[in-house]
Amino acid sequence: MTTIDIITFPSTEEFVADPLKTGEAAFRKIVQAAGCRGIYTGIQVEDTRTGYLIVAWETYEHCKIITEQTDYPPLTETLKPWFSDGIDVQHIDFGANVTAALEAPTTEFGVVKLKPGKRKEDLIPIIQAITTTLDNTQDVVKPAVWGLSREHLDTFILCVGWPSKQVINIVFRYDPS
Numbered sequence: 001m002t003t004i005d006i007i008t009f010p011s012t013e014e015f016v017a018d019p020l021k022t023g024e025a026a027f028r029k030i031v032q033a034a035g036c037r038g039i040y041t042g043i044q045v046e047d048t049r050t051g052y053l054i055v056a057w058e059t060y061e062h063c064k065i066i067t068e069q070t071d072y073p074p075l076t077e078t079l080k081p082w083f084s085d086g087i088d089v090q091h092i093d094f095g096a097n098v099t100a101a102l103e104a105p106t107t108e109f110g111v112v113k114l115k116p117g118k119r120k121e122d123l124i125p126i127i128q129a130i131t132t133t134l135d136n137t138q139d140v141v142k143p144a145v146w147g148l149s150r151e152h153l154d155t156f157i158l159c160v161g162w163p164s165k166q167v168i169n170i171v172f173r174y175d176p177s
Contacts, residue, residue: 001093002037003060004102004147006109006157008088011051015082016043019051026078029071030055035062040102045165051082054102060091060150092157094147104141104161112146114154127156134160 014022019041027039037056044050057063066072101107114123127146134144141161149155 001059001095002098003057003063003091003093004098004159005053005055005057005063006090006092007053007055009051009053009083010049010085011043012082015051016048019043019082022081023053023079026075029075030066033062033066035059035065037099038102040107042107045106053079053082056098056102060093063091090152090155090157091150092147092159093150094145094159096143096145098145098147098159100141100143101145101159101161104163106162106165108158108160108162110158110160112156112158113152120148120153120156123156127158130158139163 020027023039023041030036031039035058037058040052040054040056042052042054044052055063112123112127114120131144131146134140135142139162141163144158144160146156146158149157
């Protein structure tokens with residue numbers, strides 16, 4: 001089962017200007033770790049003040065191994081120039097391979113939270129229907145995938161790859177008439 005770290009943060013000008021340069025030393029170490037499938041960075045299209053660092057792992061256990069190494073804390077310090085104020089880290093277990101969505105020109109994350117009193121078993125069929133519909137949409141980079149947050153057990157994350165931001169707007173265009 002593929003696990004990804006989704007690290008969201010208020011980005012600095014340095015990150016916006018050149019995210020790869022800032023994280024180069026950390027990336028080299030992480031990408032060589034056993035089980036690392038790739039590292040992805042990006043900026044939220046709607047709000048360029050929000051940055052993303054995504055690390056894909058074969059399993060959650062692979063992720064834990066590197067974070068327990070003694071040289072990991074100093075390694076993460078090299079990423080401090082990216083963060084203007086705090087970070088949010090979520091580990092998401094995906095039942096399907098998320099690589100195609102992460103490598104698409106535009107990656108969209110959708111957050112779906114359970115309402116009070118509902119169980120995740122109530123929501124899973126709805127999320128499966130959404131991903132099936134997306135996979136049957138011509139312009140989606142397949143497969144659309146979903147997973148549950150380890151940190152927030154009431155939160156599902158959808159991950160969808162698109163050929164461009166413009167295609168998202170066309171597929172989800174709302175016509176009030």
